[in-house]
Amino acid sequence: MTQSGWVPVALSAMIEAGTSAGVVVDGAEIVVWRDISGKAHAWEDRCPHRGMKMSFGFVRGDHIACLYHGWEYDESGNCQYIPAHPDLEVPKSICISRYGVAETGGMIWAHVPLGSEAGAAPELAEAEGLRSLYVDASVAAVASALGSDVSGSMLTVSTADVALSIGVQPISDTQCALHVTVPMGTSVEEKNAVLDWCEALRRQVENSEAMA
Amino acid sequence: MILHNYDLYEDCYRVRLLASCTEQELELVNVDAFPGAEEKSETYLKLNPLGRLPILEDGDVILRDLAAILIYVAEKDAKARFIPTEAKARAAMFDWLGFACGDLSVATQARAVALLDAPGDGVALRAQARALFRVLDDHLTRQALSGQGYVAGDTATLADLALFPAFALSRDFNLDHDEFPALRLWARRMRTLPGFITMPGIPDYH
Numbered sequence: 001m002t003q004s005g006w007v008p009v010a011l012s013a014m015i016e017a018g019t020s021a022g023v024v025v026d027g028a029e030i031v032v033w034r035d036i037s038g039k040a041h042a043w044e045d046r047c048p049h050r051g052m053k054m055s056f057g058f059v060r061g062d063h064i065a066c067l068y069h070g071w072e073y074d075e076s077g078n079c080q081y082i083p084a085h086p087d088l089e090v091p092k093s094i095c096i097s098r099y100g101v102a103e104t105g106g107m108i109w110a111h112v113p114l115g116s117e118a119g120a121a122p123e124l125a126e127a128e129g130l131r132s133l134y135v136d137a138s139v140a141a142v143a144s145a146l147g148s149d150v151s152g153s154m155l156t157v158s159t160a161d162v163a164l165s166i167g168v169q170p171i172s173d174t175q176c177a178l179h180v181t182v183p184m185g186t187s188v189e190e191k192n193a194v195l196d197w198c199e200a201l202r203r204q205v206e207n208s209e210a211m212a
Numbered sequence: 213m214i215l216h217n218y219d220l221y222e223d224c225y226r227v228r229l230l231a232s233c234t235e236q237e238l239e240l241v242n243v244d245a246f247p248g249a250e251e252k253s254e255t256y257l258k259l260n261p262l263g264r265l266p267i268l269e270d271g272d273v274i275l276r277d278l279a280a281i282l283i284y285v286a287e288k289d290a291k292a293r294f295i296p297t298e299a300k301a302r303a304a305m306f307d308w309l310g311f312a313c314g315d316l317s318v319a320t321q322a323r324a325v326a327l328l329d330a331p332g333d334g335v336a337l338r339a340q341a342r343a344l345f346r347v348l349d350d351h352l353t354r355q356a357l358s359g360q361g362y363v364a365g366d367t368a369t370l371a372d373l374a375l376f377p378a379f380a381l382s383r384d385f386n387l388d389h390d391e392f393p394a395l396r397l398w399a400r401r402m403r404t405l406p407g408f409i410t411m412p413g414i415p416d417y418h
Contacts, residue, residue, distance in 0.1 A: 014393040022390045131353045134391040191357050
């Protein structure tokens with residue numbers, strides 16, 4: 001049961017130019033990649049040729065190529081080059097579906113589900129990505145442990161005198177990712193304290209899930 | 213130096229990777245480990261009664277413990293690149309080398325169960341490997357805060373080289389890289405080391 005809307009899928013800083021990563025939102029596999037110019041993309045994580053995950057592939061300039069047979073796709077998702085048939089003009093029908101994508105609050109966001117009309121992306125204050133915390137528990141279980149409500153895929157929590165803005169990515173009924181950001185200018189000591197808090201939160205939530 | 217080698221064993225790759233990054237020649241003797249189990253033949257049991265690979269021979273030195281082999285090869289590096297001399301960094305390096313060669317052997321086993329018909333509880337081994345990857349991801353996240361891109365400092369050490377194969381090959385036992393963002397960035401840096409080489413299961417392009 002996926003609700004339509006913007007979901008944070010990675011910290012901006014963790015997707016370097018020229019790299020890709022696989023993410024999952026409510027069971028849907030998405031490849032997030034950044035081209036050499038720095039622009040972020042979020043696509044269905046599947047090469048139309050043999051179904052290989054595009055997140056296993058590699059970025060070349062403003063194209064992403066499949067690891068399996070090197071089929072190369074441009075930023076509009078159209079296949080531009082098939083190495084086994086270098087002279088072929090690739091039919092327009094060979095393409096990968098794209099998600100609406102945005103960057104705000106130190107995070108990359110995708111608009112789900114695939115094909116939904118993407119409205120204006122949230123506008124969040126500039127923030128520094130600290131870490132993405134993967135937790136074996138539902139979003140609801142994490143929110144309940146924090147005594148906080150999720151609003152617009154965000155949780156706000158204060159710990160160790162730092163006001164955290166946390167982007168919430170539901171992965172499945174039993175897993176979620178928390179993209180933890182801190183205000184610009186947070187000191188290294190404070191960040192280390194927040195990292196302690198993150199690891200403790202993960203243990204606490206997962207232990208109570210194991211007891212349930 | 214002679215390495216009794218099986219190309220698909222990650223522990224053999226660990227030695228090949230280190231030799232390549234330290235510009236040292238290895239004479240490879242390929243052993244029919246799978247399906248032949250040649251390392252358990254009479255001839256090989258004389259060399260290593262434990263019946264395992266890798267085995268390193270250098271003159272009258274015969275080594276069969278992974279950490280011992282790696283330290284030996286790293287110490288023969290003319291440019292002494294991968295073992296820090298400063299006490300704290302050196303200790304941190306050995307700490308993570310122990311993690312790589314000891315604790316993380318569950319990842320090696322998980323992969324052997326998935327790919328090479330080895331006995332073992334694949335699901336339990338994979339869960340143990342995942343828990344260890346989290347430990348490493350947490351550590352590298354903290355290292356990044358102090359501007360250190362590697363497990364024991366701001367340059368790659370023997371520990372990083374020993375850790376890399378476990379993560380790079382984890383998809384072989386169905387453990388994806390999605391949940392370990394800090395490991396992903398670190399692995400990308402490792403790929404840029406002079407002399408870096410791959411093995412089957414680790415793509416050349418990145």
